[in-house]
Amino acid sequence: MGVAYSKSGETRLVGIEKVEVHPFEGFADPHIRFRLTVAVGGPHILIYPSLLVEVRAENSNWRLGTCILGHDTRPDFHSSPEIDLDFLLPLTPNMIKHIEQARIKEGKGNAHFKLTLSGSVLMTAPRTQQDPSRPNGQVVVFEAGPSRLIQELRSEFMTRISSSDWVNEYQRRLGLGKFLLLEVPFDLEDVIARLEHAKDREFAARVVEAARALDQAHQLLREGRWRDSVRQSRDALEILQKGKLEKEGISVKQAIKDLVEQAGLPSTAGDDLTQTIDRLYSFGSATHPVQKKEQIVDIAVFEREDALFLITCVASVTSMIAKKLERSI
Secondary structure, eight states, X not given: OEXXXXXXXXXXXXXXXXXXEEEEOSSSSOEEEEEEEEEOSSSEEEEEEEEEEEEEETTEEEEEEEOEESSOOSOEEEOSSEEEEEEEEEOOHHHHHHHHHHHHHHSSSOEEEEEEEEEEEEEOEEEEEEOTTSTTSEEEXXXXXXXXXXEEEEEEEEEEEOHHHIIIIIHXXXXXXXXXXXXXXXXXXXXXXXXXXXSOHHHHHHHHHHHHHHHHHHHHHHTTOHHHHHHHHHHHHHHHHSOEETTTTEEXXXXXXXXXXXXXXXXXXHHHHHHHHHHHHHHHGGGSOEEETTEEEOOOOOOHHHHHHHHHHHHHHHHHHHHHHHHTO
16 A cells, blocks of 8 residues: 655555456557556546556566556546556567566566556545536536645555466467476475485485585576576586596496486486486586687677576486485485
C-alpha cells in the first residue's frame, strides 16, 4: 500500500492491493500485461495514472520503462473505492536481455519486478442539480471542497514470475524462443553430505573439491562474468580428470571408470564418460592464452550460452559421480 498526500496535508492509505501478471499477445511485438487492483478510499476521479516497471537484480533495480495504459486514458469518475487498471509493457530486445540477466543473478531463474504506480486522484462525489436546458432537466455536478483536493498518488509493489512460468508460458507465448527446462540435481552442501561416509575418502574429497569449484563458477555466472565462469567450470573438470589416488595407486580417470562399472554399466560407459570429461575440458581450455606467431593471445570470447552449456554439463557429471559414489558405500 502507499500513501496519497493532499495539498491540505491530509493523507490516505491508498495504493496497489493486488497484481496479476500475464503475457499479452494482442500486438505484433511481445508485451507483459499488469492488471492492478488499486485502493483509492472513496468515490474519485483518477487522473493520468502511469506505471514504471523495474526488474530486480540482486541489490539493485534495472529500469525497464513505463507501461502503456491498456484502456481509455481520459479521466473518468469511479464510484467504487477500488479500481482495476490494465497496463501493458512492450518488451524490446534490450529489456528481454535485462530480464534474462536478472534471472541469472537471482540464482533460481525467477524474475522479480518492482512496480511504481503514480498519478493524481480527485476525491469527489457527484450530486444532481436542476438544469432546464438539459433534456432530462438535470445535470450531474462534481464538487471538490477543501477535504477533496487533488492528491498525488504513489504506490510501490513487488511481484514475481517464477522460472517455470517464464520459460513455459512467457517465452513460448511471446515468441521469445523455445527452451528446455531441466532440473540439474546439484548442491554443494548436498554433495558434501552424500560423501561424508564414503568408503573411498580420497576419491570423495576430489569430488567435493570439484563441487566447490563449480559452486564458484555458478556465482561468477550470476555476476555475468561468462569467461571467468567457463574457466572455473574447467578447473572443476580438471580435478576429475588429472592426478592419482595415492591410496589406490590408480588415476582419477580409472577410479571413475571403475565406479561406473561397479554401478552395473558396461566398461565402455566408463570410457565414454571420461572421454566426455576430456572433451568438455578441451572446450573450457579455450579460456587460456595461446601462443600465435611468437605472441601470447587470448582467442576465446565466451558468451552467456557458452557458460551455461559448460556449467550445466559439469554439474550433471559431478552430481552423477557423487550419487554413484554414495551408493558404493
